[in-house]
Amino acid sequence: MDKSVEIYILTHKKITEPYDASLYKPILNGSFKVTDDFGYIRDDSGDNISDLNDYYGELSGEYWVWKHSNADIIGFCHYRRWFSKKLTLKKITKEDVVKDLEEHDIILPHKLCYNESLYDIQKRLDITEPNYDATYEDYLKVEEVFEKFFPDYAKCYHDVMNGNILWAHTIFISSREIADEYFKWIFEVFNKLTEEIDLKKYNRDFRDPRVFAFIAERLLTVYVIKNNLKVKEYELIYSERKFPILPVIYARYPRFRIVERSIYNLLKLFNK
Numbered sequence: 001m002d003k004s005v006e007i008y009i010l011t012h013k014k015i016t017e018p019y020d021a022s023l024y025k026p027i028l029n030g031s032f033k034v035t036d037d038f039g040y041i042r043d044d045s046g047d048n049i050s051d052l053n054d055y056y057g058e059l060s061g062e063y064w065v066w067k068h069s070n071a072d073i074i075g076f077c078h079y080r081r082w083f084s085k086k087l088t089l090k091k092i093t094k095e096d097v098v099k100d101l102e103e104h105d106i107i108l109p110h111k112l113c114y115n116e117s118l119y120d121i122q123k124r125l126d127i128t129e130p131n132y133d134a135t136y137e138d139y140l141k142v143e144e145v146f147e148k149f150f151p152d153y154a155k156c157y158h159d160v161m162n163g164n165i166l167w168a169h170t171i172f173i174s175s176r177e178i179a180d181e182y183f184k185w186i187f188e189v190f191n192k193l194t195e196e197i198d199l200k201k202y203n204r205d206f207r208d209p210r211v212f213a214f215i216a217e218r219l220l221t222v223y224v225i226k227n228n229l230k231v232k233e234y235e236l237i238y239s240e241r242k243f244p245i246l247p248v249i250y251a252r253y254p255r256f257r258i259v260e261r262s263i264y265n266l267l268k269l270f271n272k
Contacts, residue, residue, distance in 0.1 A: 004071040008075070009027065029060050075173025105231070107172060113164055190212050
């Protein structure tokens with residue numbers, strides 16, 4: 001039986017990167033705010049949370065897909081982040097996806113390995129980038145929510161946040177069944193979390209409001225580990241970078257990150 005596969009491109013603007021339209025479907029996040037939708041799927045029809053896009057970011061698009069897609073396999077990439085075959089910069093195909101999910105439960109970007117714990121990163125960001133990401137205090141409140149309402153996941157969340165591994169960007173590809181269970185779980189968590197945190201501080205005048213989008217990166221990692229999902233990892237193409245191959249390299253080999261920074265610094269000097 002030929003399985004239907006849909007990979008949704010989560011975007012807030014017109015996509016310039018070429019893609020296979022039979023596989024990739026652009027969806028406009030927060031489309032309730034716009035009239036020019038470029039002919040893309042809107043996330044404000046039917047059952048939707050488009051009006052909460054400020055807080056949920058790309059998750060408003062993912063929510064719409066969860067509620068409306070009937071494909072056997074569903075997945076997500078970003079307008080500037082695409083699953084890639086090794087260092088070739090070629091996007092994965094339907095055939096790749098179907099074959100991979102015969103032996104794996106979920107397709108994810110290569111996990112990031114930091115030199116400090118996720119909790120320590122949040123403590124640092126509260127000081128160095130106070131207008132970005134959820135606050136350290138609210139990540140602690142997530143742990144309290146797990147302890148109170150989802151105790152089976154509490155230890156896993158604690159371990160992830162005190163560890164240094166993260167599957168980032170909230171993008172994945174899986175069977176419809178796995179995606180359905182994941183979305184049921186994460187939105188139940190967010191419903192409880194909404195009652196515990198002060199959303200007023202996530203105001204564009206003060207900080208990036210995408211609080212649930214940031215937290216979701218950690219929660220996807222928690223869900224994958226807790227449920228022992230078998231993961232197939234791919235590199236990511238960063239299509240809007242001047243040198244898209246470099247992020248692919250340093251995502252796999254973090255020490256090469258300094259190479260990209262050096263190149264950009266040189267370009268800045270030459271462009272003065």
